Amino acid sequence: MTRSASPLLPIAYSDEVTAAKARGAPLVALESTIITHGMPYPGNLEMARSVERIIREEGAVPATIAVIDGVLHIGLDDAELEALAQTEGAMKVSRADLAFAIAERRTGATTVAATMIGAALAGIRVFATGGIGGVHRKAEETFDISADLEELARTAVIVVCAGAKAILDIPKTLEVLETRGVPVVTYDSPNFPAFWSRDSGLPSPLMLNSPAAIANFQAVRERLGIDGGMLVANPVPAENEIPRREMEIYIERALDNAERDEITGKEVTPYLLNTIFRLTDGRSLATNIALVENNARLAAEIAVAMAV
Ligand code: PSU
């Protein structure tokens, strides 16, 4: 592991990432909140390992990002990945508290927003996740809008996801992205996907059907001096999907439970995901793993296309 020269900003690059940067190999960032807060052990560890393997198979190098004991890690080795997957009580770190976790020497898993910050710092331009955070249902009362949206507006990283989590208000999420100037590109489908389902019922603002076209689109944005990130929505493979109508029943129940249990703030997303895993007897977890793997593959293809 390579430590940063500056003791003022403790960053550690994994050996694999250090070597990749030295030879200019394509890199794909991965978040860690999905490991600590998004899935139960040991499914989370299996997912974390398999997405890294898929990225390597596609000719890119994975960089899972997390804060461990106050050090910002860009790339984790297998022992670190395993330890993180079993860590209880890791912070869920977004833009607001990334620096806090480092300053206070905490262990924290990075959300989409914080992972984008780490990726940009490390010169990594593509990032794969499951679903981004967005505008929550009833946001007009709670004001609960994920910092992920703001980060997409300001940080130049391509985020590959399976759409917005269907637990969110997807029309409002797309409106905020449009207002903030974030391109939303669905891969190979006219329909914006909804995480577990291939179709949210809404058309996608933009569509492209090759990694090279996505790489080229980003290159043109950069030439125009348009900063900020891009959201690439990759529908879950048909054989792994749970149709929207069926998911909606579980989502409604999970939202009712969250209201009853007075869940607020950072706990909302992990609580809802967990409740849905239980209500679907783990089926939603299998779908979640399949879609992250699918996104890792596309992200690696985009990173490879950007490198040529
Ligand atoms: N995608 C998943 N599982 C997750 C998340 C995304 O499949 O657990 C996490 C991501 O880290 C995302 C976060 O950034 O949920 C959003 O949380 P919030 O709504 O509190 O911003």
Ligand code: MN
């Ligand atoms: Mn929130």
